[in-house]
Amino acid sequence: MNRQFLKLKRDQDHLSIISMGDWTLKSVRQIEKEWRKIPVDKEIIWDLSGVEDFDSAGVLLFIEIMEYLKKRTAVKVIGYSSAQKEMYDLLTSHSLDPVPQRKQGFIENIGKNTVEVYRDMKDFITFIGELFVTLFHTLFNPRHIRFKEMVYHIHQSGFNALIIIGMTSFLVGMVIAYQGSVQLAKFGADIFIVDTVGISIVRELGPMITAIVIAGRSGSAYTAEIGAMKITEEIAAMRTMGFDPYNFLVLPRIFALMISLPLLIFFADLIGIFGGMVASQMQLGISFSQFIERLYEVLEVKHYILGMIKGPVFAFLIAAVGCFRGFQVSDNTESIGLHTTASVVNSIFLVIAFDALFSVIYTELDL
Structure with missing residues (x-):
């Protein structure tokens, strides 16, 4: 370092x-x-x-x-x-001609960026290691779990996000139904729009869209909150007084998001399917009762479970990246903006990458 x-x-x-x-x-x-x-x-x-x-x-x-x-x-x-x-x-006392600054070459920039990425990865692995040590210690000593802070963050990260999650999921469900109905109508397979909407939202789009919205909303908030505490030297004061910032700041946020994100995914699935129902009735004339009957036939419980499994994983990634970037904030306010942006970008990238990994695993296991 x-x-x-x-x-x-x-x-x-x-x-x-x-x-x-x-x-x-x-x-x-x-x-x-x-x-x-x-x-x-x-x-x-x-x-x-x-x-x-x-x-x-x-x-x-x-x-x-x-x-x-x-x-x-x-x-x-x-x-x-x-x-x-x-x-x-x-x-x-001697007049010196200013030395012109040397411009960095393309190869030099690639090398510097590569070194920065390597250092970020190494620091993140170190952060995850320290986090798991604190996590195991807390699990073996449940009295150290900060339930009050956890409930507060569940309210902030979960309940307060219901409106934006609902609006986003409803619109995504409508878009899928509208786009799919145009193609299916050409082959007279209108009823299969239920299969498309139900399975795609429950298995893939519901978890991913919810995680992306939460990464932009709650992950960035975690970075800004911890970063502001670092600038005001509250974290240094906590360490001086013998308090572990991982136990007081990181774990409550991770636990809260791992609890609230699966519930938000369930909510997003319901609203997304409802959006598909509305669009199907408007575009193809499929009534709500017909849509629900077909949904019972094609939407197996395993699709819901496979989508819900992604929730805690996405939540851990978003909360861990948000807290990690918060601890990286330096002693100026500009750094908060830079690391908040990096937090959102990194979280969304990891969510999409792990969603692709889940898809590969599910396909290989024939699920």
């Missing part, structure tokens, strides 16, 4: 920047990435007392940052040593 060279602390009337580590040629690239995230909406107090070593490259970078910040806000520098001051005066 990369070492941190700049630490930000927000006060009511100013922003404190604390420099740390070695400001040398080897660390200049990493420091450049960090300082570009510094907000300039308040007066800045820059503390250099934590710099362990420096060279001309580090001081030149300091000069560049100072010029950038002074154009936008007031800056006060404290904690510098006499050696740092001497090198600063030496370099500023």
Whole structure:
């Protein structure tokens, strides 16, 4: 993991920047990435007392940052040593032509992105490992389960999502019925629209659409909530007081979503089928009673069970990714937006990937 060279602390009337580590040629690239995230909406107090070593490259970078910040806000520098001051005066006393920034090549960008993906995967595996350790410890000590917080998150992630889940499922059911009826009517197989709507929604579309909506709604909320707690140093305070953030923040959210998502899937199945019934009556003239009679014939219980099995898996993925990205938030508000976006994208990708995996497994098992 990369070492941190700049630490930000927000006060009511100013922003404190604390420099740390070695400001040398080897660390200049990493420091450049960090300082570009510094907000300039308040007066800045820059503390250099934590710099362990420096060279001309580090001081030149300091000069560049100072010029950038002074154009936008007031800056006060404290904690510098006499050696740092001497090198600063030496370099500023000679006019230096700015060195043009080297453009990163295509291959270099691919390499950097690959390394970032690798680090993300490694950090996520570490997060999952720590999560399972806490999970097993909690299961063997049920008194540590935080039922009050779990009920709160079930209400927030489940009950409050009923309206958007219902509207989405109803429209998806209508779209399937409308599109399918056009093709089936050409062959005089109107009644088979019941098979199409019932099986596709219960087995595939209901679980996947519900999971995608919850990933965008609740997964992003988990990231934003935990990220805000990290910025305000609430998580650091919890660790200082001996509380495990995994037990207090992560497990209640995972348990809540694993309970609420299967119930939402059941609700989405009912509303989606109802949407198909409405569209079938409007487009093909199939009455509700005819639709339900045919549904009893073709929709076996196994289709419902196979679709419902996906619920806890999708819920675990969404909650785990949302909490993981929340813990990755750094010390600035921009990071919350970036990691919230990454949380939604990652969750939806994993939901679709695991849905494809389930389809392959079901096909191989002839289910």
